[in-house]
Amino acid sequence: MAENRLRYAWRNRGLDGHKIIRQFPVGPFIVDFACRDAALVVELDGGQHAESDADAKRRAVLNAAGYSVLRFWNNEVLSQRDAVLSAILRVIAGAPSPDLRFAPATLSPRGRGTRGARAAGGARYLREMRATLAPLRETDEGRTRL
Structure with missing residues (x-):
């Protein structure tokens, strides 16, 4: 609702x-x-x-x-x-x-295009994301208040 x-x-x-x-x-x-x-x-x-x-x-x-x-x-x-x-x-x-949020495309020395730090560290980013999604427990914070 x-x-x-x-x-x-x-x-x-x-x-x-x-x-x-x-x-x-x-x-x-x-x-x-x-x-x-x-x-x-x-x-x-x-x-x-x-x-x-x-x-x-x-x-x-x-x-x-x-x-x-x-x-x-x-x-x-x-x-x-x-x-x-x-x-x-x-x-x-x-x-x-x-x-302004996204870095412009650049060419690497090997001629492959990249887009910002996330593209350059793609494998590392995926490992960090998987680690972030590890076992979960409860807490009470982070709520937006009016």
């Missing part, structure tokens, strides 16, 4: 002209919402869900993929939808344009 309230608020680029995608794949995860232009992920959590170690690891992987993560409780969306939308817009407004 909370997801629907947000989705209807910003359908047809209704969030200041930004396209928000629901159930968007980022790496090994499907996130609730993503704004690719601003490299932003918005996650909604029910009352039974406190930020766990799994969420912290998920956040680390999403951050490593270049995305900022905002988390809101479902009841925040249901009772304070406009405040949630304002918080999301503030983050989007402060995000650099896509051309």
Whole structure:
């Protein structure tokens, strides 16, 4: 229900002209919402869900993929939808344009193209991502507050 309230608020680029995608794949995860232009992920959590170690690891992987993560409780969306939308817009407004977030393509000495540090360390990046997704435990932190 909370997801629907947000989705209807910003359908047809209704969030200041930004396209928000629901159930968007980022790496090994499907996130609730993503704004690719601003490299932003918005996650909604029910009352039974406190930020766990799994969420912290998920956040680390999403951050490593270049995305900022905002988390809101479902009841925040249901009772304070406009405040949630304002918080999301503030983050989007402060995000650099896509051309500033990604390094331009360069040629390596061997003639192969690379794109930023992530491409150069691809195998290392995959090892780190797998290590980040190791066994998971619960904790309570990292929630976005209004």
